[in-house]
Amino acid sequence: MSIELKKVSKRFVDNVVLDGVDFFVAERETVALLGPSGTGKSVLLKHIIGLIKPDSGEVWVDGQQVPLLGRKELARLRSRIGYVFQNGALFDSMDVFENIRLGITDEDQYADKEYCAQRVKECLRLVNLSEDVARKFPSELSGGMRKRVGISRAIAGKPTYLLYDEPTSGLDPVNADVIDSLVERLQQEIGVTSVVVTHDVRGAFKVADRIALLAQAKIRALGTAEQIIASKDPVVQQFLERDLEMAMVQAGRVVFETPARRRSGEFSVGGSG
Amino acid sequence: MRPFTAALDLRRYVGRWSLRTASHAGRLWFMLMDLVRGIVEWRIWLPRTLDQTMAVGYGSAFIVLLVAGFAGAVTSLQAGYQFTGQLPLYVAGGLISESMILELGPVLTGLILAGRIGARYAAELGSMRVTEQIDALESLGRSPVTHLLLPRILAGVIAIPVLVMMANAFGILVGYVTATSSLGLSYADFSFGSRYFFRPLDLYYSVIKSYAFALAVTIIPCYIGFNTQQGAEGVGRSTTQAVVAASVTVLLLDTILTKLILGTVK
Numbered sequence: 001m002s003i004e005l006k007k008v009s010k011r012f013v014d015n016v017v018l019d020g021v022d023f024f025v026a027e028r029e030t031v032a033l034l035g036p037s038g039t040g041k042s043v044l045l046k047h048i049i050g051l052i053k054p055d056s057g058e059v060w061v062d063g064q065q066v067p068l069l070g071r072k073e074l075a076r077l078r079s080r081i082g083y084v085f086q087n088g089a090l091f092d093s094m095d096v097f098e099n100i101r102l103g104i105t106d107e108d109q110y111a112d113k114e115y116c117a118q119r120v121k122e123c124l125r126l127v128n129l130s131e132d133v134a135r136k137f138p139s140e141l142s143g144g145m146r147k148r149v150g151i152s153r154a155i156a157g158k159p160t161y162l163l164y165d166e167p168t169s170g171l172d173p174v175n176a177d178v179i180d181s182l183v184e185r186l187q188q189e190i191g192v193t194s195v196v197v198t199h200d201v202r203g204a205f206k207v208a209d210r211i212a213l214l215a216q217a218k219i220r221a222l223g224t225a226e227q228i229i230a231s232k233d234p235v236v237q238q239f240l241e242r243d244l245e246m247a248m249v250q251a252g253r254v255v256f257e258t259p260a261r262r263r264s265g266e267f268s269v270g271g272s273g
Numbered sequence: 274m275r276p277f278t279a280a281l282d283l284r285r286y287v288g289r290w291s292l293r294t295a296s297h298a299g300r301l302w303f304m305l306m307d308l309v310r311g312i313v314e315w316r317i318w319l320p321r322t323l324d325q326t327m328a329v330g331y332g333s334a335f336i337v338l339l340v341a342g343f344a345g346a347v348t349s350l351q352a353g354y355q356f357t358g359q360l361p362l363y364v365a366g367g368l369i370s371e372s373m374i375l376e377l378g379p380v381l382t383g384l385i386l387a388g389r390i391g392a393r394y395a396a397e398l399g400s401m402r403v404t405e406q407i408d409a410l411e412s413l414g415r416s417p418v419t420h421l422l423l424p425r426i427l428a429g430v431i432a433i434p435v436l437v438m439m440a441n442a443f444g445i446l447v448g449y450v451t452a453t454s455s456l457g458l459s460y461a462d463f464s465f466g467s468r469y470f471f472r473p474l475d476l477y478y479s480v481i482k483s484y485a486f487a488l489a490v491t492i493i494p495c496y497i498g499f500n501t502q503q504g505a506e507g508v509g510r511s512t513t514q515a516v517v518a519a520s521v522t523v524l525l526l527d528t529i530l531t532k533l534i535l536g537t538v539k
Contacts, residue, residue, distance in 0.1 A: 049412050071310075071416075078414035089409035091401075105414050157413070 001027035001062060001160060001193060003048055008057035010043060017043050019217035020057070030187050030194040032204035035214035036239065041197040042086065042165050044214065048195065049081050049163060050074050061161070079105035082154030082192075086166040088146035090138040096149050097134040100124070103156030123152040126189070127182055144175040151182065155190065162186070164196040168203050176203060183207045201240060213239060301496055304418070308426065311419040318423040325428030333389055333436060337382050341440035344377045345369060345448035353456040362458050366466025369448035374471075374479045375535075378441035380527050383486035386433060387519035391494040394425055395515030398498030399508035407499070422495050429491035430484065437483035478534050485530060489522040 005023040009016070017040035025031045035041050046052040047059050050066045059066040064077060082103070090099050100120045104110045109119070121131055127148040138146060147167060154162060167183060168176035180203045187194060187207070198204050204211050205225045212222040213236050221228055221236045228236065311318065352365035398421060401407050407417050445467075452458040494515035501511040 046408075051408050051411060075414040075416070078412055081412070083409070083412035085405050085409055085412075087404065089405040091406055091409070092404075102410075102415070103413055153409075153413075 002060075003161065003193065003195065004058075004060040005044070005047065006058040006060070008044075008047060008054045008059060010040070010047070010052065010054050016217050018047075018054070021214070021217075021219055023212060023219060023222075025193055025195055027193055028191055029210065030183075030196065030208045032196045032198055032208035032211045033214055034198060034201060034204050034211060034239065037199060039214050040217060041199075041214055045083075045163050045165055045195060045197050048161075049078060049083055079157055080159055081161040081163060082157065082159035084147070084150050084154045084162070084164040084167055086169060088138065088150040090146060090149060090153070092138050095135055095137050096124075096141070099138070099149060100134075100152045100156050103153035105157035119156055120152075123156050126155065126186065127152050128178070144171055144178065147171070147179060148182070151179075151186070155186065158190070160192060162192045162194045164194065164198075166197055166199070168198060168200050176200065179203075180206050215239070300500065304422070304496055304499070305492075307416075307418040308423055311416060311423050314416070314419045317416075317419045318427065321420065321424035322427045322431070325424045326431050329390055329428045330432035330435065333386060333432070334439065336385055336389065337436045337440050338443045340381050340385055341373070341378060341444040342447040344381055345373060345444035345446070346451040348372050348377065348444075349448040349451035350455060353452065357456070362456060363462040363466035363469070365452055365456065365458060366449075366463035367470030368466075369452065369463075370445050370467040371470050371475065373441050373444035373448065374475050376527075378444055379437050379479050379482040379486060380523065382433070382437045382440045382483070383490060383523040383527075384520055386429075386436070386486070387490045387523055388516050390429060391490050391515045391519040392512050394491065394494040395498035395501075395512045396508060398422075398495060399501035399511040402499065402501045403504050403508060417499070422499065425495055426488075426491040430487045433487035433490070434480060434483040437479065437486075441479060474534075478530070481534065482527065482530055485526045486523050489526055490519045493519045493522060 003023075003025040005021055008018050008021045008023075010018040021044065023031075023033075023044065033041050033044065043052060047054055048061060048066065050059075050069065053067045061077060062080065064073070066074070066077070069077060090096075091102070094102070097120050100123050101110065101116045103123075104116060104119060109115050120134060124131060124133060129145065129148055129152070133141070133145065133149070138149070141149065151164075151167070164183060168179050171179065183194070183196060184207045186192070196204065196207055208225075210222065210224055211228045213220045213228065215235045220233050221231045223231075229240065231237065348369050349365065352368045356362060356365055356368075398407070401421070407421070410417050410420055449458075449460075449463050452463060453460070497511050497515040497518065501507045503510075
């Protein structure tokens with residue numbers, strides 16, 4: 001019930017996205033995959049579900065080598081994996097109910113209308129959405145609601161694995177916290193093996209058992225939050241410092257230089273608020 | 274530009290073009306194989322095909338009949354202009370019927386639907402591709418071929434031959450009404466001319482063409498839309514490419530099928 005990538009490499013034309021990446025997630029563990037934008041975090045996630053095939057290396061999920069699976073075996077494996085897309089990727093011609101219903105991967109359950117109605121209601125409750133949302137179309141939902149419906153769809157088939165692609169990107173800090181809490185709660189309630197791709201350090205520390213940092217096409221660090229903070233790797237330190245700085249701004253302990261502050265003479269180098 | 278550099282650029286261009294063509298041919302082949310394999314999953318594609326058929330058939334009927342009606346009227350007026358005083362008027366009846374059945378009905382319908390259905394399919398699938406909806410479908414263990422492509426292609430294959438036959442009939446009807454009102458052609462003369470020049474093969478030829486055009490105006494836009502890349506600009510590019518490619522294929526198929534079917538008849 002684990003996920004393992006061994007020496008996975010992937011390039012798009014001249015752009016090397018993954019270069020011999022090794023990555024392991026144990027059963028019922030949550031690993032956050034951190035890294036700056038455009039470093040291939042989503043590409044790595046898509047390797048796990050077989051949407052992208054590696055140029056070289058092995059991708060193992062549930063004891064099966066994903067790139068070598070046939071169509072039917074791959075479909076069967078995917079029915080055990082829930083994938084939360086960055087922008088929700090909801091089917092815009094269907095209402096929320098039908099979107100979530102499509103996540104029910106067992107064909108007999110999918111055909112049972114009563115079961116579907118019950119399961120959709122349950123999934124909406126798990127992500128703190130009311131039943132009224134079920135009849136709305138994706139275009140009528142806010143960004144945060146769309147993400148939550150995306151999560152509902154991903155868990156509707158009762159998956160063993162959950163892969164989150166930037167679940168909090170583009171959300172305000174309050175909604176981002178709501179989603180982080182949701183990821184944490186789902187982990188406790190349904191006990192799945194999860195990979196959370198994010199560039200939000202605080203969120204990653206909150207939800208993950210272990211953290212991996214992907215930068216320059218390689219996993220630069222992999223360990224618990226304490227091990228990551230203690231890392232001497234300058235790339236890791238630079239990434240963590242940026243986020244720490246932002247946390248201090250939010251806490252009102254750092255004041256940034258702005259044109260208005262410069263004009264009023266309020267700003268002084270290294271000043272604090 | 275020096276001749277050597279120009280020659281090198283030409284070689285590079287031809288090389289890239291060949292690679293791209295081979296890649297498209299390969300992907301199109303795999304898509305066709307997936308379509309054939311997907312036919313067994315009828316529980317998935319059948320309800321979606323019915324929805325698509327209604328959308329394609331009802332949605333296109335007005336424009337197809339409108340164009341067919343104008344084509345019938347213009348053919349009738351031109352026949353009057355050319356034949357009056359030169360040939361017996363019943364020939365106009367044969368000309369109008371044969372023109373509609375052999376050429377105008379199938380080809381005009383094919384070209385209209387290359388624009389209407391082609392643009393619709395390419396834009397829908399292209400948008401779904403760039404917003405990761407197709408990836409989402411695959412991630413749920415569901416096949417985009419049986420959920421998205423097969424229903425659209427089968428809807429076209431069901432609706433387009435029906436639309437072509439409707440266009441043929443309506444074009445002939447409008448042609449007849451125009452001929453009687455402006456040329457003074459009687460129903461008896463029109464009917465005699467139509468029957469005199471008609472051969473059953475003409476109708477088979479029209480039906481065969483309508484199926485060939487149906488496959489062209491559905492498969493090509495589905496393939497192009499399904500392989501869209503690069504966001505909104507990519508969707509726009511795919512839509513244009515789909516309409517142009519489907520229209521050109523309709524004209525090519527028209528020529529090839531005419532040579533194959535009518536060119537061999539004695």
